[in-house]
Every structure is written in C-alpha cells, then in structure tokens.
Amino acid sequence: MMFKPVLLWSDALFFLLLAAALGGVAWAARVEHLRVAWRRVGQSRTGMAAATLLLAFVAVGLLDSLHYRERLPGEKEAYAVEVRSALDALLSGLRTRTEKTYSAPLATHSFAKETLDAEGGGRDFPRLKYGGAHLGDDLAGQGADLLVRTVQGLGIGMVAWLALWLASAPLRRAAPGLAWNAALVTLLALCLVAGPVAALAQGYHVLGTDKVGQDVLYLTLKSIRTGLLIGTLTTLIMLPAAVFLGLLAGYAGGWLDDVIQYVYTTLNSIPGVLLIAAAVLMMQVMIDTHPDWFATSAERADARLLALCAILGITSWTGLCRLLRGETLKLRELEYVQAARALGVSDLRILSRHILPNVMHIVMIAIVMDFSGLVLAEAVLSYVGIGVDPNTISFGTMINTARMELAREPMVWWSLAAAFVFMFALVLAANLFADVVRDAFDPRAAR
Amino acid sequence: MNLLEVRALSVAIGAARPVDGVAFDLAPGETFALLGESGCGKSLTALALMRLLPAAARIAGGSVRFAGEELCVLPEARMRDVRGGRIGMIFQEPGTSLNPVMTIGAQIGEALRVHGGSAGRERVVELLAAVGIPDAARRAGEYPFQLSGGMKQRAMIAMALAGEPELLIADEPTTALDVTIQAQVLDLLRDLQRQRGMALLLITHDLGIVARMADRIGVMYAGQLVEVAPRAAFFAAPMHPYSRRLFAALPDAAARGQRLVTIPGSVPPLGTQFPGCRFVARCGDAMPVCRREPPPWRTPADGHAVRCHLEAAPAAALSAPGAAPEEKLGAGTAAQLEVRGLQVYFPIRRGVLRRTVGHVRAVDGVDLRLAAGRTLALVGESGCGKTTVGKAILGLLPPTGGGVAFAGAPQRGLAPARMQMVFQDPFNSLNPRLRVGAIVAEGNPAADVAALLEQVGLSADMAGRYPHEFSGGQRQRIAIARALAVRPPLLICDEPTSALDVSVQAQILNLLTDLQARLGLAYLFITHNIAVVDYLAHEVAVMYLGRIVERGTVAEVLRDPRHPYTQALLAAVPRLDGRRERVQVAGDPPSPADPPPGCHFHPRCPRAQARCRTAYPESVAFSATHAVSCFFAA
Numbered sequence A: 001m002m003f004k005p006v007l008l009w010s011d012a013l014f015f016l017l018l019a020a021a022l023g024g025v026a027w028a029a030r031v032e033h034l035r036v037a038w039r040r041v042g043q044s045r046t047g048m049a050a051a052t053l054l055l056a057f058v059a060v061g062l063l064d065s066l067h068y069r070e071r072l073p074g075e076k077e078a079y080a081v082e083v084r085s086a087l088d089a090l091l092s093g094l095r096t097r098t099e100k101t102y103s104a105p106l107a108t109h110s111f112a113k114e115t116l117d118a119e120g121g122g123r124d125f126p127r128l129k130y131g132g133a134h135l136g137d138d139l140a141g142q143g144a145d146l147l148v149r150t151v152q153g154l155g156i157g158m159v160a161w162l163a164l165w166l167a168s169a170p171l172r173r174a175a176p177g178l179a180w181n182a183a184l185v186t187l188l189a190l191c192l193v194a195g196p197v198a199a200l201a202q203g204y205h206v207l208g209t210d211k212v213g214q215d216v217l218y219l220t221l222k223s224i225r226t227g228l229l230i231g232t233l234t235t236l237i238m239l240p241a242a243v244f245l246g247l248l249a250g251y252a253g254g255w256l257d258d259v260i261q262y263v264y265t266t267l268n269s270i271p272g273v274l275l276i277a278a279a280v281l282m283m284q285v286m287i288d289t290h291p292d293w294f295a296t297s298a299e300r301a302d303a304r305l306l307a308l309c310a311i312l313g314i315t316s317w318t319g320l321c322r323l324l325r326g327e328t329l330k331l332r333e334l335e336y337v338q339a340a341r342a343l344g345v346s347d348l349r350i351l352s353r354h355i356l357p358n359v360m361h362i363v364m365i366a367i368v369m370d371f372s373g374l375v376l377a378e379a380v381l382s383y384v385g386i387g388v389d390p391n392t393i394s395f396g397t398m399i400n401t402a403r404m405e406l407a408r409e410p411m412v413w414w415s416l417a418a419a420f421v422f423m424f425a426l427v428l429a430a431n432l433f434a435d436v437v438r439d440a441f442d443p444r445a446a447r
Numbered sequence B: 001m002n003l004l005e006v007r008a009l010s011v012a013i014g015a016a017r018p019v020d021g022v023a024f025d026l027a028p029g030e031t032f033a034l035l036g037e038s039g040c041g042k043s044l045t046a047l048a049l050m051r052l053l054p055a056a057a058r059i060a061g062g063s064v065r066f067a068g069e070e071l072c073v074l075p076e077a078r079m080r081d082v083r084g085g086r087i088g089m090i091f092q093e094p095g096t097s098l099n100p101v102m103t104i105g106a107q108i109g110e111a112l113r114v115h116g117g118s119a120g121r122e123r124v125v126e127l128l129a130a131v132g133i134p135d136a137a138r139r140a141g142e143y144p145f146q147l148s149g150g151m152k153q154r155a156m157i158a159m160a161l162a163g164e165p166e167l168l169i170a171d172e173p174t175t176a177l178d179v180t181i182q183a184q185v186l187d188l189l190r191d192l193q194r195q196r197g198m199a200l201l202l203i204t205h206d207l208g209i210v211a212r213m214a215d216r217i218g219v220m221y222a223g224q225l226v227e228v229a230p231r232a233a234f235f236a237a238p239m240h241p242y243s244r245r246l247f248a249a250l251p252d253a254a255a256r257g258q259r260l261v262t263i264p265g266s267v268p269p270l271g272t273q274f275p276g277c278r279f280v281a282r283c284g285d286a287m288p289v290c291r292r293e294p295p296p297w298r299t300p301a302d303g304h305a306v307r308c309h310l311e312a313a314p315a316a317a318l319s320a321p322g323a324a325p326e327e328k329l330g331a332g333t334a335a336q337l338e339v340r341g342l343q344v345y346f347p348i349r350r351g352v353l354r355r356t357v358g359h360v361r362a363v364d365g366v367d368l369r370l371a372a373g374r375t376l377a378l379v380g381e382s383g384c385g386k387t388t389v390g391k392a393i394l395g396l397l398p399p400t401g402g403g404v405a406f407a408g409a410p411q412r413g414l415a416p417a418r419m420q421m422v423f424q425d426p427f428n429s430l431n432p433r434l435r436v437g438a439i440v441a442e443g444n445p446a447a448d449v450a451a452l453l454e455q456v457g458l459s460a461d462m463a464g465r466y467p468h469e470f471s472g473g474q475r476q477r478i479a480i481a482r483a484l485a486v487r488p489p490l491l492i493c494d495e496p497t498s499a500l501d502v503s504v505q506a507q508i509l510n511l512l513t514d515l516q517a518r519l520g521l522a523y524l525f526i527t528h529n530i531a532v533v534d535y536l537a538h539e540v541a542v543m544y545l546g547r548i549v550e551r552g553t554v555a556e557v558l559r560d561p562r563h564p565y566t567q568a569l570l571a572a573v574p575r576l577d578g579r580r581e582r583v584q585v586a587g588d589p590p591s592p593a594d595p596p597p598g599c600h601f602h603p604r605c606p607r608a609q610a611r612c613r614t615a616y617p618e619s620v621a622f623s624a625t626h627a628v629s630c631f632f633a634a
C-alpha cells in the first residue's frame, strides 16, 4: 500500500450528509409535493445556475475530504504524520512550490526587497524560485507566455465544457423542462475561468503567495472545505434538536412548552459571541491538556472544527425552533389534525404524518438560508481568533492574516481579495439558491 | 340617463378571460345585484370598474362609462378622484380593510380630506352616527380591534360615504357577518341609499339578500352574464336553466323529505375554452346546438334578458331525480347521545405569572338529547359556543363540568368508534401531504377505501390523488368518507356546507340524507343556516352565549318560535319572497367572557323587563318536546 486512508470525523459526517442529501433526493422524487417544489427550483434559471456553482464548490470540498497518509519510503511500514487529501495530491504542484515570502499574482520577482548575497550585492527584488521559473532570464517574454497560456487554458476549458455537455446529455433527457441552459452557461463560465487559471498555475502563482510563500490559490481552494463543513454540519447538528423541541413545544403545549420556550429565550439572550468564545476557549484548553487523544495535528484541528460546528449549532437552533413551534401551534388547531385526533390516531403518528410533513418546507428553507450566514460567521469568528484552529486553512484565518498585510506599505492585497472573491461566490450562490428554494417551497406559491 | 354603463367588459389573466363581455346599466338610485357562485367573475367585474384589478389581471376590452365619462381611459390621477369619491366601495372583510394602527375617526378623516371635504371632527362623528354607530363621538377615537365585525363594516361604509359617492359598490358586504348583524347592515345600506339617492352595485352569492335588496339582477356564470331581469320577474320566473337550478338547489321546508336538485359537476376552471354555451356541461336542458354555438341574448319579456338557446323555459318545476330516501331505518326514540349540563370554560390568564383571572364561559350548562338515526340541529350565531359543544362531546376538548353519555353509558375522552366529526372548512380538513386513500384509511387501516369513496359518490380510482386536485364539495365528501371509515353511529357535522356554493351544498345535503337513510346515522348538525335546518333536521336547539334558549322539533321552533332571540334570528334571515319581518334585535352579541347578568339576551331583547336583568329564566315546557328559557315566552 502506498498510502493509508484516514477518515477524520468531519469527513465521516460530511459523507453522511452527502448520503443523506442523495437519499433525500431519492425520497423527494417519490413524494409528489416535494417533487413539484424541487421541480420549480429546477425550472428557475437562477436556481440552476446557483446550484451548478454550489456543486462545483461541493466537488472541491469532497476532494478535500478524501484524506490519507502517505507511506514513507523505507522497509518498515511507516506513514507520514501529515494527513493529506485528494485535493492536496491534485494540487501537489501548488502546495510544494512555496516561495520565501510574499509575491504578487503572476509575479516573477519577490514582493519585498532583500539583500542579495550574489556577486552584485545590494538590495533588490529577488527572483522567485518557481514563479515564472520556466522563463529563465527571458523576462521580456512573460507577456507572450501569459497570453499563450491563457489561450491554451481557454481551449482546455472549452474542451472540458464540451465533454461535460455531452456527459450531461442523458441527465438532461431524463429531466426535460428544467433550466438546463442556465446550468450549462454557468458551467461554461466556470470552465473558461478554471482553464486559464489551471494553465497559468503550472508556471506562476496565479493569486500570488502569502507571508511564508504559500500559494494563495491553494489556500483559497483548501478554505472551501472548511466553509462548507461549517455551513452544513452546524445545521445537521442543530436540526434534530430544533425540529424535535419545536414540534414538541408547539404540539404538547402546557409546561413542556413553557420549559422549552424558557430554554431558548435564555439562550437567545446571551450574546452569541460570548458563548462561543467561552466554549471555544474551554475546548482549546481541553485539547491542549490531552495531546494524547489525537494521533496527528490534522485530527486535532478537525476536533476543533467539529467543536466549533457544535457550538455554533447550539447557539443557532433557537431561531428554527421558534419558527417550528409557532407553525405547529397553528397546525395543531387545523381541522385535519383535529379530525385525526377524533379518529384516535396517536400523538406520535399525528406528529410524524400530519405535522412534520407540513413544516418540512420551513426546515428546508432554514437549512439553505442558514448556510451562508454560517459561512460568514466562521470568517468573523476566525478573524477575532475564536474560530477554527489557526492551522486549519479557512477564509477566516486568511482574512485574519490579511489584517497585517493590509497595514504594510505597499499593501499586500491579494490574500484578502482571493478570500473575498471565493467567499463571495460561495455565499452569493448559496443565497440565490436559498431564495429560489424559499419561493418554491412557499405554500402560497402558485401551483 | 344611466349613471353607469358597462359594455362588453373583459378582464384577462394571461390567456384566460375570467370576465368576458359583461354589459349592464345602472340608473341613479337603483340597486343592481350581480349574483353568482364563487369563481364566476363577479368580484373581478367590480374591481375592474374601479380599475383596482390585481397585478396579474388587466382590462382586456370594453368600456365603462360613469356619468358620461369613460373610466377605462381615465388617467390614474383622475381615477383616484373617482375612486373613493364618486364611486365608493366596501369589501367582504371589514377586518382587513381597516388600518389596525389608526383610529376609526382618523381613517374617516383621511378619507374626507382626500376628497376635499372638511375633515372636522363633527363631520366624522356625523358620518359615524349616520351609519348607526352608537356613541359615535367616543367610537371615533377607538381602534378597529375594539370594534365588533358589524361595527367595523359600518365604519367601512362611513368611509365609503366620506366622498359623497353617487355609486356604492358593495362586494359581499355581509358574508362575514352573522344573520342578525347582516340584517342590520343591509337595512342601513338601504336607508342610506334612499336618503342619498345613491346607486348600489351589490355583489353577492345569496339569493335571499338579492330578494331583499335588489331592483334588478344580473346572474353571472363562468365570466358572463347569463340572465338580467327585474327582481319581481326574476323571482317569479327565472328563465336561464342555471338560475332555475340555483333556486331549486336551495334547501327549505318545502323540499323536506325530497332530494334537492343539484347542479352536477362544478364551475369550469379558469381558462376553459367554450365553443358553445358555458353551462352546457351541467345543464339538464342542453341540446346539440348548445355545444356548437354560443347562445344569443333573447328578451322574452321587457327588461328580462337571458342568454340561452332555449326558446321558452320549460313549464314544469324542476325536481330532483331519484325518490326521496325512506324515512329512517332504526330511528328510535331512546336517546343515543345524552348531554347533561355540559360546561366548557377557557381560563383567561393575565400577568407574568399567568394567573387565571376569569373564564370564558364558551359553553355554560348545555343539555342535549339525540336519538339514533335522527338529526338534531344546534343553531346559533358565531361565538355562541356551538362548535365548542361539538368538540367537547367528541372529546377533543375536556369539559369543565357536566357529562356525555352514549347509549346509556357515560363517556370520557375520545370514542372514535362511536362518533366522528365533519368539519367546516374543506380546505383545511384534509392533510395536503397525504393521498386520498391514506386520508380515508386514517382511522381504520383495514377500511375498504374503494367502497367508502363510492359510498360518498366519488370514484374508487381517486384514492391515489392528492387533496389539492379536488373541489370544495369533493373534499367534503372525502372528509365524510374518512369519518365513515370507523363506522360511527353518530356524526357531528360542524357547518359542513357553509363554505360551499349553493349548488354544491345541495349535493352534500343529499349525500347526508342518503347516508342517514342507508346507515341509520344520527347527526348533530351545527349550523347557522336556518334553511338547511328546515330541510334536514328533526329537532332544533337554539344557542345563545353558551346556553340553549329554545329547543323543540323543527315545526315547533321554526314555525312557532317562542323565545325572542329565536324570533329575531328567524326574522333576520333574508327571504326569497323579499318580505321583511319587523322583529329585529339591535346591537352585537356580548362577550362570553363577561356575560350580562340575568338573562343573557336582555341587552338586546325587545321584551326585556326589570326581572330579566337579575335572574336567568328557567326553562319552560310548552309541549313534551318544546322548551324555552324566557320569563315572558308566549
């Protein structure tokens, strides 16, 4: 074996989530009102475009969740302590071609002057080790080289798109009437951006390098998984509690309702950041005092990531719970629930057959609406230092380091810009998708 | 000269024409009623006149001339002066038409200002007094939530009057109100119209209201006028097959023991293409030509026009196919259901600690007795507690006091196999996420769904469909099938037809009488519709503010009412012959949280005396079955 697969907890949960999503799709295809609603999502051009973009993000996140440890050369069966992912393997070029320090996007020379110890001496911008290394000393040819690579990249992107177009034909035939054109156009745009970037990345640092010379493009791609995990796992963690307690409070009423309301009102009145800060610090202390729990640093960072999800989940279930309680309160008085009670149907069955399916649209909408908020929350929390482990690459940590970079003279802007653009694309796609889902699942929407 | 001339008015929603070529005239001071069932386009017509159509709809053609001025081409700025000024409008829901955060007086003042009148306080109070709001000066400072439904509708009328309109459009103005309040509001409208010489365009589905109010009538069906006639001619001899069936579908005492005439099927969906007559699919008199050619307007008598191929209306009165169901199988006299002193109080909680500070006495000592295979109607206005009685008997609500006995044995809590309920709103009584088959088998998974569906007049293959594919009447049938699945000997029907159109109501009433004859069911029929009671019930109990005030057989209570409230209730029901009776009650029903001392009815009772204010009258028996709670029942 050349490597040993590693399943981090967050990977397991992420896969579980994907499996659940696939199962959900299969289930929705059989239940009419869900099928109709999702069809409406599919018929929306915005919805399909946003979904395509989100799927691209998910694909990157998925690649980045297939973790393994490489086997060390030698007779003995030993594995590297570093845990890598399939994405790392794909991007090994980007990962290993680290410079000494900052360099601007597509630069051939370092961003900072250094004392050169070569014969000339003095201070100058040193030549980068990798950025544009293939040019040799022919720096005048850089413009032409960039152009050639861009054109090649566009060609590759086009070919890739055509391949995808052909590959998706059966899918399109299976579900006619959906806004496939929007999806294809989005895909084309993606391919036409990704192609040149990939082509250029072979010889340059497309988005520059950071303080320790890491490629920023690599960092942003790695950040995607963190963002996705925070956005989805948090919801997964809080969902059962929110749904269960919300339905219970609304349906049972009485003292149960009072207790549940009391709990969420109390939780809600504690400032979320304080609660999160306290919990994260406690978690940090615990992790630090028990280094023996974790075999690798990746596992430690992963534990902290999960802890953050859990804490965010604990502070964010109240909104959905409150919504569900209100809706259940309303549904409980509806005549079909009364009729079911008169027929002697058990409470559990009423909840599962009559109430849950009729609040599902709220749950659905809450999941997609919360996602972007959580991605942003991670960035903010990491920025103030109570988010993910500092070693975990995330949008938040990138922005955190950008704080110092912006204060430099001249300014180092590309880390922040890269993080911003990627996060913006992710959140925008999620928000647009959420809007479409909300419209499609809104019971008042026209049939 | 006509005040309003509507010619070939059409409204389009996409490709569909919910209003198609409507034409009528309205003279000053005249009342024209647009009559039709839901979805016939009558409300859209009114909105089109005012150019207030919803965003999806637009006027597709035709002309609306108001006092010689063409409204369809008027610039929006000028239209604003007409709207609310020379043409006033009142809507069905007074609750949603008033701004909840402004006082009544401020809203009327605003309407006055917009139309250039003096917005002085005296003028506001004067208007409120004109619409019969007592203590107008104080009421002007109140917010809509402090007013009852009837008062809100009066305030709406006052607002519409602020612009001194020449034409008042009233869209189902009393549908949301109780009959006694409805009578008051209708009288008010009539008086105002007389005083001010206003023309009134009345939009309604209720033939009784038409008989009481209208000078001329236009019947609408599927977006078109099908018959226009003066009131007398219309009520004496309606000509269009649809109008004739509407009359025949009305339940009343004369139809007792017979099946009602129904109009099969339901209103064609929006966007249907009609090569011929729009009514052809439901018309019993249809001829081959009806399918091919749209019928022309014919005027068999002066001012009486009808859109039908039929040369002359058939002389024979309509009667329903099929014999009247046999009177009762196993109808006994032994009480099957016995309710004794039933009380249901709801606590009123206040403050942080939610302490109970009082009770709403929704049901306050009700006795009922119902024999197997019989129908007992529980009659009352909204808020009198009749639905609460039904739910408490069923066990959905815990009684505060008293008890229910079924077939001699006391019963606590739910008893699914003994009694079931059919609810009012067919759109909320079926879970939209379940297929019909699952809904029907809800209480009894072993039930034969196909047989049950056929029993209620649906086809067995409908089991695989979802509720939203069905019309209101079909949904009500599904709800009945669901209740019958557990074979209960007693059905509690809570206003099962009040959300349905007349023609569909007749279908459901026929179904209920059939089922009673075939299965020997007993019905506790909760309703406010006296005509339905007259048609269907054997015994009647009249409820007012949580208590039964009069009980007896249908003949005793409806023909010979003794309690002043029953008398007022019956007098308030609009009658088809347009005759109006004098006995009317003023004011609104009081709140059950704070019932008046003594006889609950005394603040509104025309016969009240000092004694009535201190003591609640005992029930007085007039016959073995007829009992009345009144000191002065005669």
Ligand code: SF4
Residues within 6 Å of the ligand: B240, B241, B242, B277, B278, B279, B280, B281, B283, B284, B285, B286, B287, B290, B295, B307, B308, B309, B310
């Ligand atoms: S035209 Fe024919 S189908 Fe239409 S109402 Fe007259 S008789 Fe009936």
Ligand code: SF4
Residues within 6 Å of the ligand: B563, B564, B565, B599, B600, B601, B602, B605, B606, B607, B608, B609, B612, B617, B629, B630, B631, B632, B633
């Ligand atoms: S007891 Fe008095 S107040 Fe009550 S209904 Fe009879 S007459 Fe009227």
